[in-house]
Amino acid sequence: MRVALFATCVNDALYPSTAIATVRLLERLGVKVDFPQAQTCCGQPQYNSGYRKQVEPLVTRMVNTLAEYDYVVTPSGSCAAMVRNHYPRIDVKSTELAPRMLELTEFLVDVLGVEDVGAYYPHTVTYHPSCHGLRMLGLGERPRRLLKAVRGLTLLELPAADECCGFGGTFAVKNPDVSAAMGADKVAHAEETGAEVLCGADNSCLMHLGGLMRRSGSALRPVHLAEILASTEQEVAR
Known part of the structure; x- marks a missing residue:
């Protein structure tokens, strides 16, 4: 099973600790995680602002960058929803990526079949x-x-x-x-x-x-x- 992390631009620029925590968690559960360096913004801000044409190069880049992975995991429901719900409207090729893009909790519960991930947080x-x-x-x-x-x-x-x-x-x-x-x-x-x-x-x-x-x-x-x-x-x- 080949798994990639889609960090998202918000996490990359402002909250890298979240992306690091996602990898640490998945590796603790026995999942080898790749980080494709060519990944970039999913295009959601532009798409939501009406700049559909400007999003097309980002969609193509994402589809090509993540083509070889069985699953792409992201700690962002917002970005996962962009890829799953809106990408197919922009580029027909993205229909192959859409179902493989999973938000973190979907991957943990639906793919790995775990709910107790061995965490401890006394708060x-x-x-x-x-x-x-x-x-x-x-x-x-x-x-x-x-x-x-x-x-x-x-x-x-x-x-x-x-x-x-x-x-x-x-x-x-x-x-x-x-x-x-x-x-x-x-x-x-x-x-x-x-x-x-x-x-x-x-x-x-x-x-x-x-x-x-x-x-x-x-x-x-x-x-x-x-x-x-x-x-x-x-x-x-x-």
Whole structure:
């Protein structure tokens, strides 16, 4: 089984620890992970802004770069949804890549068949399901089942969990006031739980919410799901 990591440009530029955690987790589970150097942005920001023609070279590059792999795993439901749902509308060749592009929790639960990944994370956590993962990929309970199996972790229910956080890619740029208000509601709901950590599977959402938390002085910390699942008792003790 040949597996590639699609890190995404957000993780590569801003949150490399998430990509590193994903590889560390998969290798701990016996999966050899390649990182194709030619990978680049999936084109979602451009596509969402209406620049369909400008996305075509990115799609072609991604399809060619990842052609030889059985699975491509990404710690981003947003980017996985772009490849799975929108690539086939742009380039017919991408229909071969689309079903092989899996969000991390899909790969863990559906392909590897594991829910207990041997993680240890002694904190109270509430989980925010991002819109792409919830609605476009249909991740369902996969992330929560993985979190529930983490030793030391207490999972707290997030009120109005299915409501958008307000990021929405370029939506946050074009509609900043509405975006900030939606994000503030999400942070308030997370604070209601009394959790230490707000977990998500998309760093774009966590970046948006984390900024609001910092500005409001919230005690909550945004942490990507991959980093929780990669955490072990030995690492926590260090």
